Amino acid sequence: MAKILVIAEHDGQALNPSTAKTIACAAEIDGAEIDVLVLGASVAGPAGEAAQLSGVNRVCTIEKAENEHSLAATFAPQIVSAADGYTHVFGPSTTFGRDLMPRVAALLGVNQVSDIMSVSGPHSFERPIYAGNVIVSLETPADAVVVATVRIASYKAVAGGNSAPVESLDVAAELPAHTRYVSTQAASSDRPDLQTAATVVSGGRALGSAENFDLIYSLADKLGAGVGATRAAVDAGYVQNDLQVGQTGKIIAPELYFAIGISGAIQHLTGIKDAGTIVAINKDEEAPIFEVADIGIVGDLFTIVPELTEALG
Amino acid sequence: MEKILVGLKRVVDYNVRVRVKSDGSGVETDGVKMSINPFDEIALEEALRIKEAGGANEVIVVSIGSSESQQQLRTGLAMGADRAILVSTDSAPDSLTCARALLQIINKEEPGLVIVGRQAIDDDNSQTGPMLAALWDRPQATFASGVEIEGDKASVTREVDVGMETIDVDLPAVITVDLRLNEPRYVKLPDIMKAKKKPLDEIALDDLEVEAAPRITHTTYAPPAERQKGIMVDDVAGLVAALKDKGLV
Ligand SMILES: Cc1cc2nc3c(=O)[nH]c(=O)nc-3n(C[C@H](O)[C@H](O)[C@H](O)COP(=O)(O)OP(=O)(O)OC[C@H]3O[C@@H](n4cnc5c(N)ncnc54)[C@H](O)[C@@H]3O)c2cc1C
Ligand SMILES: Nc1ncnc2c1ncn2[C@@H]1O[C@H](COP(=O)(O)O)[C@@H](O)[C@H]1O
Numbered sequence: 268m269a270k271i272l273v274i275a276e277h278d279g280q281a282l283n284p285s286t287a288k289t290i291a292c293a294a295e296i297d298g299a300e301i302d303v304l305v306l307g308a309s310v311a312g313p314a315g316e317a318a319q320l321s322g323v324n325r326v327c328t329i330e331k332a333e334n335e336h337s338l339a340a341t342f343a344p345q346i347v348s349a350a351d352g353y354t355h356v357f358g359p360s361t362t363f364g365r366d367l368m369p370r371v372a373a374l375l376g377v378n379q380v381s382d383i384m385s386v387s388g389p390h391s392f393e394r395p396i397y398a399g400n401v402i403v404s405l406e407t408p409a410d411a412v413v414v415a416t417v418r419i420a421s422y423k424a425v426a427g428g429n430s431a432p433v434e435s436l437d438v439a440a441e442l443p444a445h446t447r448y449v450s451t452q453a454a455s456s457d458r459p460d461l462q463t464a465a466t467v468v469s470g471g472r473a474l475g476s477a478e479n480f481d482l483i484y485s486l487a488d489k490l491g492a493g494v495g496a497t498r499a500a501v502d503a504g505y506v507q508n509d510l511q512v513g514q515t516g517k518i519i520a521p522e523l524y525f526a527i528g529i530s531g532a533i534q535h536l537t538g539i540k541d542a543g544t545i546v547a548i549n550k551d552e553e554a555p556i557f558e559v560a561d562i563g564i565v566g567d568l569f570t571i572v573p574e575l576t577e578a579l580g
Numbered sequence: 581m582e583k584i585l586v587g588l589k590r591v592v593d594y595n596v597r598v599r600v601k602s603d604g605s606g607v608e609t610d611g612v613k614m615s616i617n618p619f620d621e622i623a624l625e626e627a628l629r630i631k632e633a634g635g636a637n638e639v640i641v642v643s644i645g646s647s648e649s650q651q652q653l654r655t656g657l658a659m660g661a662d663r664a665i666l667v668s669t670d671s672a673p674d675s676l677t678c679a680r681a682l683l684q685i686i687n688k689e690e691p692g693l694v695i696v697g698r699q700a701i702d703d704d705n706s707q708t709g710p711m712l713a714a715l716w717d718r719p720q721a722t723f724a725s726g727v728e729i730e731g732d733k734a735s736v737t738r739e740v741d742v743g744m745e746t747i748d749v750d751l752p753a754v755i756t757v758d759l760r761l762n763e764p765r766y767v768k769l770p771d772i773m774k775a776k777k778k779p780l781d782e783i784a785l786d787d788l789e790v791e792a793a794p795r796i797t798h799t800t801y802a803p804p805a806e807r808q809k810g811i812m813v814d815d816v817a818g819l820v821a822a823l824k825d826k827g828l829v
Contacts, residue, residue: 369707
């Protein structure tokens, strides 16, 4: 029977929504027993949240001062000792999981299955390759532990209402001193989080400046939406990197997505493949974004976007 | 430091729209343009800049793959790498095998720093760098958008979901690079001529005595589900109506 250890992502206070989605993926394996492992300096908050998630059998915590920041080199050996007896170790395919899980996989002597988007069996999965242009079905060896990251845009968070037991683990692992956390520069915003917002308004290079991005913010605020951007817009300094959507940014699945002044490069499209409705505003009727848009409008964003914001008033 | 090692993977060029073979057995690569993985070009550029700033004496590029990867290694030499190593194998190597092979090269060359891409754009695995760091028992700094070498440590700015994070790592270490770290230089014709004289050593993967990793087998390849054809509207009124129609506003 599958025994799955899910590595929780959190910021010390709250659980990241990626954890409930990773659990949703794990729960697709028939009869799986799912435990959640929370590492941190003090994790009562996130561990308590994890215990409420549906499908969770047990929450294990490893609290150590060294675990205050999620450093892969510090976490990985602890996870390896906690993973003894588990058939699967899953983490989210966020920058947290992408940094950490391959280090765990290597220590366990297996290749990682990256970005699981669907489960066909305990050792059979589907995942996107080539920036999402190809979906590959794969089999992992039946006699080896499965270490995987979960493409969180492919899953809906499991519900709450559970009350799984929380246990503290004592693991013997030698922790390295060669990697030290210095600081985080987080962009603060009152807008809905890009990765969980039901509606996202994204702007591209065509916005032309950071000031002009106000057009995107105004429309987003009218819709109660999160804001995203292309790599070109981030590179040009119009917005911070945490807003980038795509192969090397965030993979999102909002119900409604606005692509404004965005050409529709494959590396951007891979980030929005699971969006419900895609609206494209572009002055070039040949722009590839129109090939994936559900609703398209050809024209100048500098007239259309203010008009739209007004019309939604 | 004396040496920097850079991993270069030969991949389908990022501008190519890849196609799945009609029998689902793989991806069409016949006659398709192949290039250095874009992140690996950035990795090499960073290594060259560190060397040019006096931080290293030699930059070595390594590729694990078929003899065709020599092309990408030659391009790396033309960009400015001093020497290249091809670890040759005819089967597409998995990430853990690549990491184990790179570790063998590291044990021989003893570099002060290894720089690789955050992911290869063909398999999108995003795992070789952290795996290598684990096997080597050294620090990793992934998704780097800023690297400062300060003596025997590196201060690395990482692009993470919440924004930017800075960590310090003792050298030697593995750094995986993100797109905004730098803009790789263009190769000039005279450099291509010069690169032909630079050493490119070849060693068979089999001769490295790398332990075989449990293989993940790919059973079928398929194109992603296509989105339904959408509609075009003429003006903002039409757009609002279409959104209302779908119950979205
Ligand atoms: C390895 C790799 C990874 C990458 N990862 C990502 C990623 O994660 N995310 C990402 O977004 N990109 C990524 N890219 C970059 C990607 O290839 C494109 O370069 C980028 O997405 C283009 O951004 P854009 O659409 O804003 O700009 P452009 O391609 O320049 O498009 C601008 C669009 O705006 C339209 N336009 C101009 N003026 C107006 C106007 N007044 N009104 C209306 N429309 C107008 C134009 O017609 C054009 O279609 C990656 C590239 C590589 C090589
Ligand atoms: N066959 C290979 N040869 C050389 N370097 C590789 C190879 N495979 C992966 N790498 C390096 O590891 C990085 C991450 O690859 P991956 O884990 O496959 O996404 C790449 O950007 C390369 O720098």
